[in-house]
Amino acid sequence: MNGLRDRYMKQAPNEVPAEIANNPNYFPYFKDCIGMIDGTHVDAVLPSNLAAHFRGRKGKYYLCDAGYTTMPGFISSYRGVRYHLKEHTGRTPKNRKELFNLRHSSLRLKIECTFGILKNRFKIISAKPNYPFPTQVDIVLACTVLHNFIAIEDPDDDILNKNVEIDEDNREVTNEDDSSVVDYTQTRTQRKDQDERNEWKELRDQIAWVMWVDYCAKYNGGNTMESGLA
Template sequence: MEDIVDKALMRISSNATMSAIATVLTCVMRMRCRRKSVTYHHGEGKKQKIESRDAHICRVFSGYSHSCRDYIRMRPHAFENLVSIMRGSGLLRDSRDVKVEEQLLMFLNVLGHKTKNRIVRSHFIRSGETISRYFNKCLEAVGCIRGRFLKQAPMELAPEIASNHLYYPYFKDCIGMIDGTHIDAMLPASLVARFRGRKGVTQNVLAACTPNKLFSYVLAGWEGSANDYRVLQDALSRPQPHGLRVYDGKYYLCDAGYTTMPGFISPYRGVRYHLNEHRGRPINNRRELFNLRHSSLRSKIESTFGLLKNRFKILTAKPHYPFPTQVDIVLACAILHNYIAIVDLGDDLLNEDITIDDDDVEIATEGEDANLVDFSQNVTQREERDSRNEWKEKRDDIASAMWLDYCNKYRGGDTTEIGL
């Protein structure tokens, strides 16, 4: 009897063991099949993403005739040269998945069209973190080529002045024009009041450009509530090479928001100035003639600002970046503007005649002019006043020479003036 029971128990135990083994084997086989399926589908998905991304990049460069310029705001050969500079200097490197070309494509599209992160994600099928990371890397890399493409104005006579009888020899010592522009800014609530000015919450950007519409100096990050002269003082007080460089005997042309002082000549106040104010009206005296030609030459910086904002639409929209990044974006756009103007003279956007509204320029009165403090800290108030008067006399000499030549050429030598 006991033998029968033992045999039955052994049979039951054997069957249970076999069932357990069969169950384990079945589970293992199912897991292996599932793993193969997941791996297969993951590989297929990654392949599809790569193909879609490559197709998008191909459309940028090989689509319609201006697809590249419209997408990244520069032509293909300028882009290829920029890639070569970044890769050759080690400022940008190919990662395992993202090449330098793709990094710059994403970056330039954001600058040129104020494209949101989520839109770039759909174009390149990348994560938002990847887009943001490479945007910041490219922004830093462009800032590193500032010394190469954004140089201070040279002391030499500009060809654009030398070849124009309206400017030469009167402005032969002019090395550039300065002006300020406002760029929309986004800041924490605690800082908004400081940056709120006539044009809303903005940063006030001071820039100098040469007569060929290249930026020679850019100072960004000032509060929109700060007046232009205060920003200029800061630029002049900074040590080189970070400060605005002023050469002995040379000068910049500036509008009435500044003052005539060593290195800077503003127009006559109380005299019509802007080009549209002179249209259809005769020139009655030397001051009107000086202001007309001063405005004509200084308008080049307004045109340069217009070109900059027309190419890089990110400068015309409310930014959604930390404020230090907003400042860096302004500088990067100015550097890229110069880069394109240097390497691609035939760029269509550079040849457009665009200006920005300058109707609400800040006007300083003569009383305020007398109280302004020069950027040099080693002179007395009297020496400062004398130096400003000396430069006002220089402006008068230029105006007199202009008027004499103008009268000899167009008025038969009649130098009679009206309205002085």
């Protein structure tokens, strides 16, 4: 089954996905994003000697959920910032962080829905892994190959067209404490690790600010005053 993966699975290209390039809410802010990662759907136990293989490519990054920390190759949402906002009506964003999280979350929703469908079809993916790590990888790959084959050969498949309920987490984290999130940098020096994390957090801040300025120019008459920031 895994011998078919090159035919039915593709690595994220080193270019802007069409979903980002063609949407003014995402482009040019996420112009260096090459994909989305959600770390809550498929549990895995990762040996430390394989950690380097899971870091992002130089100059590009993945958007990831709050289960990850912002670090080289990965940009997560701001922690402790409310969700369930709308762009234009009702609970609209009050500051750059809320706007960033809103758009970050709407992009990641695509991968959440994809994994939701995958889990509905293959219940083994929802189970805690009791196999060696290479076997864990093979299981996910085999299920993904089958899923993609079905999507190509039978687009009217019931599971593919079933609405997937995403269980969003309503809890708010009160600070940027990274002690409970995934961190693949244990083998690096603490100083270098922290310096690189700070660089990527600064990049996130820059993206959020440019996004906020453009948003305010379009909807707030150019007034960039913010509220609710700690």
